[in-house]
Structures are given as structure tokens and as C-alpha cells.
């Protein structure tokens with residue numbers, strides 16, 4: 139068990155992680171048709187239990203709680219809801235808490251001519267409210283650029299580009315500026331990370347708002363009030379972990395984050411994935427496959443994958459090595475096309491399971507990433523970007539898409555857990571070849 143200061147683990151987790159493991163491999167060949175046949179019929183019977191619309195109801199129950207921002211009281215209600223649902227399905231379920239530092243912009247802007255224009259404090263910026271003349275710095279704010287103008291006691295404004303935000307801020311402070319505004323080259327808002335501490339407050343402005351301002355101040359002097367309103371706090375995250383009693387070394391881990399960004403109800407991002415994992419768990423709960431599975435709702439994903447990173451960094455190496463796959467579901471409630479990414483052998487398995495599934499380039503920056511970094515085979519389920527992403531309008535999903543995703547996920551789990559690769563001895567490469575005929579995919583009734 140790691141003793142990273144930032145992670146506080148519930149005692150039970152330690153106990154569980156130290157238990158025995160049940161390993162089931164992946165096989166590609168049809169050497170044991172008899173066994174295959176018997177198992178698939180039995181388990182097929184199971185998947186028919188997928189209850190249409192139930193996952194959609196979970197999404198609405200989570201959305202009703204309001205934006206699920208890590209470290210806020212809503213997350214206690216959301217985790218309580220998930221624990222109740224997993225326990226109803228027969229699983230043990232509890233919270234793994236962890237902590238991490240979080241930089242928050244509580245609303246930053248620039249005021250001039252009696253008007254306030256909104257901006258975004260750069261991540262890591264010092265808070266501050268200086269009022270001073272605004273001075274345009276040429277080019278991209280190299281030290282020579284600052285030396286060419288007088289920013290002593292002034293608020294400097296400069297274009298984004300070429301050098302890092304932090305370098306611009308250090309050059310501005312060194313030249314005596316009391317604040318800095320960085321203007322995006324693109325028309326939209328600028329949110330970035332400084333990646334270090336600054337001596338002065340730093341605000342990012344959209345190109346639409348900032349470029350005309352640079353032009354204006356180049357021709358006439360202007361007094362402005364900078365308001366960088368930020369705070370740094372320690373967030374306590376709550377991963378929800380569910381599994382059957384005594385299952386300490388699962389062969390498959392299914393997960394998805396249940397936190398959302400501020401202001402967004404997070405129906406698609408990511409109550410959808412959270413509900414699909416819960417629905418798969420419900421359907422597996424009465425099958426022997428549940429004894430090889432863990433289910434996790436991660437917190438803190440939107441702030442930087444903190445929940446999955448905390449989970450992986452506290453898991454015993456044997457626990458991770460025992461995983462045949464980590465299946466991550468993120469944004470699976472909007473857009474008809476179901477996409478998969480991740481480890482080739484698992485994306486191949488997913489496509490063998492449902493030819494309607496496509497792969498998307500790259501692996502995707504979600505909770506499977508820390509597992510992949512720990513050499514766990516990963517499979518990422520995703521339906522692509524959509525207009526309500528990270529917005530107050532992310533309130534609805536198509537529950538049929540959730541059921542379809544749950545069906546595919548369930549069949550992938552069955553295929554993944556169906557065979558004991560060790561009985562096939564050498565040539566485990568065959569593991570990647572999933573040409574075994576599979577009776578049928580899960581039918582959604």
C-alpha cells in the first residue's frame with residue numbers, strides 16, 4: 139500500500155487488496171467448442187436481463203442532484219446514490235477517499251470605461267486586484283519586448299504565443315508590472331496553466347475581447363482594474379468501489395467518472411458512463427462472472443484524472459497485474475456511433491463482439507489512462523464530442539444508447555472472462571485473436 143500523503147484509504151481497501159486472486163484469460167481458438175457453447179448459452183440467458191431504461195433513470199437521478207463537482211456536498215449525495223444502487227444489486231460498495239490540491243477561479247475580469255469584461259485566471263496565478271494604466275507590450279512578451287516599453291507600476295497586456303505563459307509573467311514582473319493580461323490568438327476564451335508560481339496576477343482574455351483592446355491602448359492611454367479572484371484548496375475526492383464479498387483480485391475492472399465540471403449537470407459527461415457500469419454490474423450480479431469483476435465510479439476526473447490516479451497509485455501491483463482489462467465508459471449517451479479506443483487486443487475484441495463498433499484514433503484522456511500507464515490492458519468506450527459538452531445544457535441522454543452500450547460492454551466482459559488462457563499454454567499471442575464464433579450479442583429487449 140503506497141503512503142502517499144495525498145491519498146487516505148478506507149481500512150477495508152487495504153484488507154481487500156491483500157486477498158487471493160481469481161484469474162481468467164482470453165483465448166482466441168475454438169479448441170473447446172463444447173465448453174464455449176455451454177457457457178455462452180447459460181450466460182446469454184443472463185444478459186437478456188438488461189432492463190431497458192433503467193440506466194436512463196440512473197442518469198436522471200444523478201442529474202437531478204445538480205452539477206457534481208469534486209469536493210462539493212453534491213458528491214456525497216451522488217456517491218450515496220451509487221452505493222445504494224450497488225448494494226441493491228448485491229454488491230459490497232464503499233467510498234475510497236483521496237485528496238488533491240485544486241486551483242479555482244472564482245470569477246476574474248478586467249474593468250474599464252465602467253464596463254467589466256470577463257476573463258479566466260491562468261491556473262496557478264496569484265490572486266490580486268490592481269488598478270493601473272494598461273500598457274501594450276509588443277510581440278510575444280520576451281524580456282526585450284518588455285524593455286521596449288514602460289510597464290513600471292502598470293498592468294501589461296500581451297499576445298499569446300511562442301514562449302510559455304509563465305515566462306511572460308516572469309518577464310512582466312521583472313519589468314515592474316503589477317499585473318498581466320494575456321490575449322488568445324484564437325477568438326475564444328483563453329484558459330491555461332502557468333505551471334509555476336507568479337509574483338503578479340495573470341488573466342487570460344479571448345481574442346475577440348483582447349485584440350481590439352491592444353489596438354486601442356496602443357493609441358491612447360487607458361486605466362483599468364484587474365480582478366483575479368482565485369483560491370487554492372485541498373479537495374477530498376470520493377471513488378465508489380463495488381464488488382462481491384471476498385472478491386479481492388478481479389480479472390476485469392469497469393469504471394467511469396461520476397463528477398462533472400462546474401455549471402454542467404453532466405448527463406452525458408459522465409452520468410451516462412456511470413449508469414452503464416452500474417447496469418452491467420446489475421446484469422452480472424447473478425452470474426459467476428461477477429466474482430471476477432470490480433466496478434468503480436471515479437471522482438476528480440475533470441480536475442485531472444485524480445480518482446483513477448489515486449486508485450492506481452494505491453493498488454497493489456498484483457492487483458493491477460491480475461486485470462485482464464480495465465473498461466472505461468465516458469460520454470456514451472449522445473451520438474449513435476459507439477467508438478472504442480485503447481489496447482489493440484481489446485478494441486479487436488470489442489469489434490468482434492459488435493461489428494457496429496468503430497475504433498477512434500488515439501486512446502482518449504480519461505480514467506483508463508492511469509491504468510494503461512500501469513500496463514493494464516484498457517478499453518475505452520466513447521460516443522464522441524457533442525454540442526452540450528461541459529455546458530449547462532448537458533441535461534439529457536438517449537437511454538437507448540445507454541442500453542446498447544451496456545449490452546456491448548456486457549458481451550465484451552463475457553468474452554474477456556470466458557476462457558482460461560493458461561490452459562492453452564504457449565502462444566498466448568492468440569489472446570489477441572478473438573475469432574471464436576460467439577452465438578449472439580446481448581439482445582436489448
Ligand SMILES: [Zn+2]
Pocket residue numbers: 395407408439468469504
Ligand atoms: Zn468525462
